[in-house]
Amino acid sequence: MAAPTFEPIGYLQTDYAEIASAPPQASLSRSIALVVVDEAYLDGLLGLDRYPHLWLVTWLHDQPADRPLQLVPRATEATGEVQGVFASRSPVRPNPIGLSLVRQLGVDGTVVTVAGTDLLDGTPVLDLKPWFADCDLPTDP
Numbered sequence: 001m002a003a004p005t006f007e008p009i010g011y012l013q014t015d016y017a018e019i020a021s022a023p024p025q026a027s028l029s030r031s032i033a034l035v036v037v038d039e040a041y042l043d044g045l046l047g048l049d050r051y052p053h054l055w056l057v058t059w060l061h062d063q064p065a066d067r068p069l070q071l072v073p074r075a076t077e078a079t080g081e082v083q084g085v086f087a088s089r090s091p092v093r094p095n096p097i098g099l100s101l102v103r104q105l106g107v108d109g110t111v112v113t114v115a116g117t118d119l120l121d122g123t124p125v126l127d128l129k130p131w132f133a134d135c136d137l138p139t140d141p
Contacts, residue, residue, distance in 0.1 A: 006059065008124035009044075010037035010110070014117055019062065022118045032105070035112040035125055042110050049107040051130035054114065059124040060096035067092050098123070101131060 013034040016022040022029075035056070037045060048054070072080055073088035085093055102114040112128065 006126050009041045010125045012119050012123040014119055014121045016120050029116045029118050033114050033117040037110040039110055045107055053131035054102050054104045055129040055131055056100040056102050057127040058098035059126055060091045060098045061124055062120055063092055063096045067094055
């Protein structure tokens with residue numbers, strides 16, 4: 001099977017130049033960021049302004065080449081408990097795909113203003129999707 005390829009639709013402009021300056025999770029961030037979408041995707045933004053929250057799918061481009069499958073995530077730093085990467089929210093993953101729920105503040109041409117990111121300036125954006133309470137909230141089985 002051929003490896004999938006992705007073409008970013010744009011990039012992020014944020015205040016975070018290095019990983020150490022970014023918050024550990026998007027939900028802990030109050031920062032404002034700009035999603036700068038390539039002009040070729042302008043038509044795809046029609047109607048996005050009516051959704052207060054968006055899923056931001058990104059490529060975490062500034063990750064180390066060595067991506068261990070086991071690590072001590074932030075949630076267990078105090079105890080030192082090792083977990084598998086898939087049981088963590090670590091950005092260091094086999095495929096460094098980021099998924100952030102952000103608050104949409106406005107759409108102006110090809111620029112979408114959002115609040116609540118933990119991503120580095122220049123992070124490639126792969127996709128934007130509206131968040132829906134009736135689809136995105138877990139339900140009991």
